[in-house]
Amino acid sequence: MIEVKSYLMGAWVAGERKSDLLDPSTEAVVGSISADRPNLGAVLEHARSAGGPALRALTFAQRGVILKGLSKAIHTQREALIEVSITSGGTTRSDAKFDLDGASGTLAYYAALGAKLGETRLLSEPSEQLGQDSRFFGQHVWLSREGVALHVNAFNFPAWGLAEKLAVAILAGVPVITKPATSTSILAFRVAEAIVGANVLPAGAFHFVAGSVGDLVDQLGPTDVLAFTGSADTGAKLRGSRSVVGRSTRVNIEADSLNSAVLAPDVEPGDDVYRIFLRDVVKEMTQKTGQKCTATRRVFVPRGQADRVIEDLSAELSRVKIGHPGNDEVRMGPLATKQQRDDFRSGVAKLEASGARVVFGSATEVSPIGVPDGKGFFVAPVLLRADEPSKADAVHAHEVFGPCATVCLYDTADEAVALVARGEGGLVSTVYGDDRETLRTFIMGIAPYHGRLLVVSAKVADKTITPGLVLPSCVHGGPGRAGGGEELGGERGLRFYMQRTAVQGDRALLDKLFEGPKA
Secondary structure, X not given: OEEEOEEEOOEEEOOOOEEEEXXXXXXXXXXXXXXXXXXXXXXXXXXXXXXXXXXXXXXXHHHHHHXXXXXXXXXXXXXXXXXXXXXXXXXXXXXXXXXXHHHHHHHHHHHHHHHHXXXXXXXXXXXXXXXXXXXXXXXXXXXXXXXXXXXXXXOOOOOHHHHHHHHHHHHHOOOEEEEOOOOOHHHHHHHHHHHHHOOOOOOOOEEXXXXXXXXXXXXXXXXXXXXXXXXXXXXXXXXXOHHHHXXXXXXEEEOOOOEEEEEOOOXXXXXXXXXXXXXXXXXXXXXXXXXXXXXEEEEEEEHHHXXXXXXXXXXXXXXXXXXXXXXXXXXXXXXXXXXXXXXXXXHHHHHHHOOOEEEEOOOOOOOOEOOOOOOOOOOOOEEEEEOOOOOOHHHHOOOOXXXXXXXXXXXXXXXXXXXHHOOOOEEEEEEEOOXXXXXXXXXXXXXXXXXXXXEEOHHHOOOOOOOOOOOOOOEEEEOHHHOOEEEEOHHHHHHHHEEEEEEEEEHHHHHHHOOOOEX
């Protein structure tokens, strides 16, 4: 039994009231988390007064050294953390590695970026002459915000989600208060223990809150920032908080995303691009049991190829073995909670009521391997088909957060673009094809609605990443329904935690003051 504790102002703190945490494969109690609501006002002030000044006194290079230490601390405990993920999160070993390696890898990337930015504490943009006087110039500079970053993380990536936000904030010079989702908080807690145990962060730079943050969001001020990953409904509530509305607390939201895969008409069954398309769709449906913000929810295929695509996808999905994630044969474990399973079932029913029909799998029938009869929050992959996707409103409006995708038929490239746009903003869309004019239509039409667009052609078929692989060098976030935020993106990610100011004055003085990396 693991008791998830908070790390506040340099000490591990356990609450008096406890809530049970379950193994989603067996429903056995494997831990507990505090159900108390601590007064976090003092923690907020400690982070502002101690953690902030200590981090801002360090250069980018010095902060990078800290991140390198954190990356090493997590990687050193990788095997033990994998076992924790399997037991407390229901992840397969492969999915646990995906989460943990994403955490240590992102920290390592931002550590290297810190070394590249060097011995400076600010970013500057090229200066620009103002008016006719050749001495009077203006220059935009980026400096660390003198506040605190509150990170509210989702249940699906308890390690990666925590480390991803932490890496960018620490490199930008901003202390962090991080709050994990309760259902998978055991792994987040173990990662937090590794972070604290590394003993490389200044006092007050890192705090870990188990359970509720109470009214902490409303206590944030104008120099603080709030980064949230989760549902659109919760994101909307956070945007309406007193701090955001009344004090202009900066906020970044990553919410629902009806990500898409688009198969171009020129792709032939059996060729390399088609093979990658099948691989990606199946992986994005089943990795982490479809509990990924980047998972493919809508698959757009030419009407004439629909039958073949569904047949091939169904054949691949039928090979996915479901069951206890500790079993080496298993490729897909359970959903994280009973509520997630209930929502999955009702979500599939909603898509069916909208005009899509199930062509593979079942939302209610599943026979998992290696678990007690009737136990666990298991579901099977479900593939649906929408012959008239323009009329299937729920397909473009409701995200079923699990191993579920809908094949949507289209007749022209312009129609496909319009259907993708019905998702009203996504994290990632992937286009598979080689015809340049068709790809141009897809790229120009789809890109404005997404934070990231992956284009898979024959020349990169053996080199491309999968759509769900979030690289720290590229933007992670998306417009509209996806939340309107941008995390990561290399140096771009730092700017959420920094303030851009136009400094105007004597050019020689500005050039001397603001020597260093150009933003």
